[in-house]
Amino acid sequence: MTTRIFRAGLTAALVLASAMGAQAQDKTKVNFVLDWAWQAMHGPFLIALDKGYYADEGLDVTIDRGFGSGDTIAKVAAKAYDFGFAEGTSLLKFNTENPDDQVISVLIINDESPTGVISVQKNGVTTPQDLMGKKISATQNAATVLVWPVFAQLNGLDPEGIEYLFVEPSLRDAMVLQGQADATFGFATTTVLNMVQAGVDRDDITYFTLAQYGLKPYSSGIIVRADYAKENPEVVKGFVAATVKGLVDMLADPEEGLKLLKEREPLIDEKVEAARWELAEELSILTPSVIDLGISEVQKVRYEEAAMQVAESFGIDVQPKMENYYDPSFLPSRQDRQVPEAAKERAAAK
Structure with missing residues (x-):
């Protein structure tokens, strides 16, 4: 009897293992690359992975760190990855220069860009206005440098009114802290x-974004x-729906995503990443638009006006049409993209 029970148990285990293996094989493998090293902004993806949201959509998702939005776009275009997380304004230049490898956005998470001063x-x-006559540390040909003339015009400033100190990206912040530059882009x-992290008191740091002063392209x-x-x-559709669920969960409880981030990248500073998410x-x-309308509820007029400003900055002779860069047809219902009440309360309290 013991032998029969053992054999029956073994058979059941083999059947279960076989079924699980078949189920795993049925899932579509998806490779996903981020914009940069692991940070708080990537918490929603980890939640979607950990909670099985991607798996529920029949997807077997692998996530890799990135090395900048430009690199991410190039890798997606080259078919090295199926999906990427990247700054959308870079698509204008990339698609113009690569007509046979068009890349589009299917979900916008950053309604406005955190790029600024x-x-x-x-x-x-x-x-x-405070920038006039100041020294600015920046990286040559960086997006902020390229859009500065348009931004200056929007704010009635002289585009030549600042002095650039061009350095490598890793040195921009240090130039300000060492007193060699007045600000950085x-x-x-x-x-x-x-x-x-360099020891500056948070209250001693000043900043503003280009979006706060009129240059408002949709971002990452x-x-x-x-x-x-x-x-x-x-x-x-499945990838976007699962990602939206992860983002909604992160907005409802940031600690959930930050905990998973720490597990994925033990070297991060949890307090710094919590502050980074709060700032993001x-x-x-x-933004007020996201709170009112929902996640990735993109307005065509705003999209194309801002895209035209960016195209002008990049020297691109094109009249941008939203449908060539952003396709909302893969989004879940608007109801599923609403901001949770806990997040609305945090925003109202600021």
Whole structure:
């Protein structure tokens, strides 16, 4: 009897293992690359992975760190990855230069860009007007440098009114902290926290974004090759739906995503990443538009006006049409993209 019971148990185990193996084989393998090294902004993807949201959509997702939005776009275009998380404004230039490898956004997470001007209190740089006559550390040909003339025009400033100190990206913040530059151009969600890690008191850091003063292109989100999206619509819909669920959960409880981030990358500073997420919510994710309309509820007029400004900055002779760069047809229902009440309360309290 013992032998029969053992054999029956073994048979059941083998059947279960076989079924699980078949189930895993049925899932579509998806390779996903981020924009940079693991940070708080990537918490929603880890939640979607950990909670099985991707698996529920029939997807077997692998996530790799990135090395900059430009690199991410190039890798997706080259079919090294199926999906990427990247700054969407870069698609204008890329698609113009690569007509046979078009890449589109299918979900916008950062409703506004955190790109801006960062300094310290003693330098007195808190508005665009304060930049006149100042020294700015920047990286040559960086997006912020290219859009500066348009931004200056929007704010009635002389584009030649600042002095650039061009350095490598890793040196931009240090130039300000060492007193060699009055301010720097960059992502506030990166530079502000870099300064905090360097020992600067958070209250001593000043910043504003270009979006706060009129230059408002939609920013980072999920990108994919246009032909891949056309050939695999259900995969794209499933990936986007699962990612939205992860983002909604992260907005409801940031600690959930930050805990998973620490497990994925043990070397991160949890306090710094919590502050980074808070800043990302403030500057990019929880904008009044997102709170009112929902996640990735993109307005065509705003999209094309901002895209035209960016195209002009990049010297691109094109009249941007939203449908060539952003396709909302893969989004889940608007109801599923609403901001949770806990996030609305945090935004209202600021």
